[in-house]
Amino acid sequence: MADVQHVKEPSPYVVQKNSIRFDPVTTDKLKFHMKASEAGKFSALTEVESYADQIAMGSTANLASITIGGKVLTGFDPAKHDYELTLPYGSQMPVIEAAGADHAAVTVVPAFSIPGTAKIYVTSEDSLVSESYVISIHMENAKLVSAEIEAAKTDLVEDDVIDLKVTGILENGRKTDLNSSNPVYTFDKNKIKIENNKLYAFHEGQTKVTAEVTYNGNKVTTKEAIFNITPNTSEKIIESLDPVSIITGLGAAPVLPETLVAHFKTGLSKPIAVVWDRVAPEKYSTLGSFEVSGNVVGTNLKAKARITVKGLVAVENVTMAVLVKQKPALPQTINVYYSDGTEDRKNVTWQEIPSGNLDQKRTFELEGIVEGTLLKAKASIRVTETVGDEQNIALAKNGYDHPKAEASFTNLGPASLDRLESINDGVISYTDAPQNRWTNWQRTPRAGDWVSITFGDFKPVEYDVDNMEIHWFGDYGTSYPASFKIQYKSGDNWVDVKKLMSDPSTTTLQKANKYTFDRVKTSALRVDMTAQTGMALGITEIKVFSKRPASFSEPKVTDIKLGDQSIIDSFAIKEGNYEYTAEIASLAEIPKVTAQGSDNTAITIMQAVTAPADAKVMAKSEDGKKMVVYTIHFTLKDDGTPQKITALLTGPQRVLPEETFKVDLGLKHVSGSVQAQDISIHFDKDKFEFVQAESTEDHIQIVETDAGTPGQIRLIAVSTGVEHAIQKDGSFLALTFRAKGPAQTNLGQIETARVSLGDPQGNETEATSSSIQIEISKVINPPSSVDLNEDGKISIGDLAIAAAHYGKDTSSPDWNQAKQADVNGDGKVDISDLAAIAKKILE
Incomplete structure (x- = not known):
């Protein structure tokens, strides 16, 4: 044993921890020689600790880098553990290397095939932490390098139809059929047509064809394919x-x-x-x-x-009621109506409301500039003091993000049952039975706190508010505040309300404290409170009521005139609407339609510009929930000249893409007996597809239908028995079509190209042809029209209106009211309409 050197020790030793230091030694044992500090006493130890120096070791298992074939892996991040590596086509498996950070040990397990997975295992220097990194390895598909057009023959005769095939050559030499990749052909449209990879030879001559095709992101153009077309010598009869x-x-x-x-x-x-x-x-x-x-x-x-x-013939007029000092929520888009019976939605910019117009009861008008037109929109605003109903917009709703309660602090201690959501759950409790309250209680009372409620459904929604009702909670340590402010959210700021009044005049426990203030438009209210000395704050419920004006719910039209003549009492009622027929001698005599209403009814008039045609008076109630339509049918007066029998086509003015619809076929100006009909019908084959034809009369039968040529139908129909011959005007056949999907709104035509009629004696006559134009529109009602209650927002109230009309269609007697819920304009209210509104709520 040897003595340690350079000892540093306390002098004297004490009855507590004593530290002794000396030069480092390498040993497996230490021996202490002790001498009692006082004569006649023993030395004693309670604990000996000996410290050895250790090297500081790394404790993390992260990578410093990953290289692929000697290049840094793109997007490498030590915190990211999963990677996708896509190699160019034909690549060999690259060498994957990795370096550990903080002296961590690294093991790379390579992938053995492509596609495959390489894994990198990392262990910290102190062996206490392990991590892994994964690299999924893929290879690009072979790229398209060229393509060619193949055909069974290139020498053609007029009226030949041949199949074309576009074949691609990939970089690996393999060929692939590219017809399913929708080749885009370039050709002389005066000589041929190419459709669905078929070539139709129209006219003689030489023509060249190329095709552009995209495969796996690579686009190539074929070499020219040359086709020679010789004349077809057979007689061609159109x-x-x-x-x-x-x-x-x-x-x-x-x-x-x-x-x-x-x-x-x-x-x-x-x-x-x-x-x-x-x-x-x-x-x-x-x-x-x-x-x-x-x-x-x-x-x-x-x-x-x-x-x-x-051309544009009418712009929708708007009416609404608002409470005094309540700013109206004017629509941002309105309907515009065209001379051909179609309609659209356009943006409208309203003039500023004149100062003071909302300060007292009155009715005033605003003009709006309608985008892209010279016509002006009009809004009639009725200011009233009469409240129609109130809605507690602070009350929480299951399944919705809002209304949402927030607070600067809530007592959430281990034994606390206080909850922030208690302040807007509809439960008012001034006691512990049940315990339903928010407090900020702490052993050391807080100086003050705030609570707020943000209104809305799935997102914040602004309302006009002028009140708050607070039910304060109090017990031995909690009470109402010494003072407080009610604030509203304006942008990102909280602003004190003005002219705050309370009822009762002094803050009171165990009853409603109702506060009113100048009306503000906001999405949230806040109560900022200063506590009483030594007391916490407590609230059991907060209510905020949004008030709606009492609005007229029925449209009232008091008079309709044609020129100077009143016709209001001459309308016939049909399916909840009103119809009247006016006969005029010439187009120059079409009178102007005027109308008047009461109860702030919104009246929009579509004038007729030709005849036969319709004018319409559309009357909507002030609350926007009900509309009636007065239709005036203008017809031309018979001048006594015998009129030739004419084909008659009737159908919808507008349909949706992929919608199936019917067109009725009949005759007018029938003067004798029609026993048989040979009818040729032409239609825009790019816009419509023929589905079927059927008789609508028991004794009329279709004996032959030929629809083999696209865009053409030929029907042979007969009346069975001389007693059932057609002897009066009307429809007798129904043609069913399907509208195709247009790239944009467009118009298609269906016409009778030839109508040959035979009477019971075998005499033949030709009927005058007829046609009908039908608009195919992608959207009939725009997304903005899902604001069904026209309160300036899209929320649960709009969905409720649509749900109330669920299952109704154009055959429903109250369709005129229900159709506001048909937001996609397909003629029925179903789950697609409800889903469209729900989607707008979520936006």
């Missing part, structure tokens, strides 16, 4: 031409197509050139419709196009 319908704006010359699709007795339907007659400017300077004729090049045939001059 049976019909596709109908043409053009919509143009008021004063804008219609743009007519240079070609029309001709349908032949034999061979393909193909485009053929047309030279149109000159259209006089006065034709399109007035609203309505007219026909233009044209010469089909190389034939004696005449083509016809129906031109619709469309």
Whole structure:
């Protein structure tokens, strides 16, 4: 044993911890030689601690870097443990290396195939912590390097139809069929047509075709494929031409197509050139419709196009009631109505409300500038002091994020049953039975705190508020505050309300304390409180009421005039609406429709611009929940000249994409007996698809239907028995179509190209053709129209209105009221309408 060197020890030793230091030694044993500090006493130890120096070791298991083939892994982050690595096509497995941070040990387990997974295990230097990193390895698909068009033959004859195949060559040399990748073909449209990878040979000559195709993100264009087309020597007889319908704006010359699709007795339907007659400017300077004729090049045939001059004829008028000093929630979009019966929604900018107009009872009007039009919108605002109903907008609702209670502090101690959500759960309790309150109690009382309530459903919603009702809680350590302020949220700031009044005049426990103040528009109210000395704060319930004005709920029209003539008492009631027929001698005599109402009814008038056509008076109640429509049917007076029997088509003005609809087919000006009919119908095949034809009369049968040519239908129908021959005007067949999905709103036409009629004696006659135009619209009611109660927000109240009309459709007797809930405009109120409103609530 050897003595340690350079000893540093206390002098003297004491009866407590004593530290002794000396030069470091390497040993497995220490021996202490002790001598008693006082004669006649023993030395004694209670504990000996000996400290050895240790090296500080790393305690984390993180990576400092990962390299792939010698390059740093893109996006590496020590805190990120999962990676995706995509290698170029044909790559070999790269070498994966990793370095540990803080002297951590690293083990790399490579992937053995592609796709595969490499794992990196990391252990801290002190061996106490382990982590792992995962790299999922994939390889890109082989890229497309070229493509070619393949066909069974390239020497064609007019009216040939052949299949095209686009084949791609990948970088690995493999070929792949690209027809399913929707090739985009470039070709001479005057000679051929390519549709669904089929080539239709229209006219003789040589034509070149290329195709652009995309595969796995790579786009290539094929080499030219050359096709030679020789004439078809068989006789080509045109049976019909596709109908043409053009919509143009008021004063804008219609743009007519240079070609029309001709349908032949034999061979393909193909485009053929047309030279149109000159259209006089006065034709399109007035609203309505007219026909233009044209010469089909190389034939004696005449083509016809129906031109619709469309213009805005009416803008929706708005009425509403508001409480004194309550700012009206004017709509941001309104309906506009066009001469062809269609409608749209457009943005509107309202003029500023004149100062003082909301300070007392009165009715005043505002004008609105409607985007893209010269017409002005009008809003009639009735200011009233009469409250219709009140809603506690502070009350919490199950399943919703708001109303939401918040506080600067809540007593949440281990034994506490105090809860913040108690202040707006609808339960008022001044005792412990039940215990339902918020407090800020602490052993050392807090100087003060605040509580707030944010209104809304799934997100904050602003309301007009002028009141708060507080039920203070008090016990041996809790009471109402010494002072407080009610504040409203304005942007990101809290602002004190003005003219705060209380009832009772002094704060009281165990009853409602009702506070009123100047009305504010806000999404939240806050009570900022200073506690009484030595007392905590307590509240059992807070209520905030949003007041709605008493509004008229029934539309009232007091008079409707045609020119100077009142017709209000002449309307017939039909399915909750009103109809009247007015006969006029000429289009120059169409009278102006005027209307008056009471109870602040919103009246919008759509004037007729031609005849036969309809004018409409739409009357909506002040509360916006009910509307009635007065329809005036204008017809042209019979001048006594015998009229030729005419085909009659009737159907909807507007449909949705993919909607199935019916068009009724019949005859008017029937003067004899019709025993048999041979009817050819043409329609826009790019807009409509024929589904079926059926008889609507028991003794009329369809004996043959030919719909083999796209865009054409031929029907042979008979009346069974001479006693059942058609002898009066009316419809007898129903044609079912399906609307196709347009890229944008457009108009399609269905027309009778030829109607041959036979009487019981075998005599034949031709009926005058008829046509109908139908608009295909992607959206009939825009998203903004889901504000069904027109309170300026989309919330649970709108959903409730739609749910109340669930299951109703156009056949329902109260459809005029229910259709406001048909937000997608498909003619029925179903789950899709409820879902659309719910989606808007969540936005």
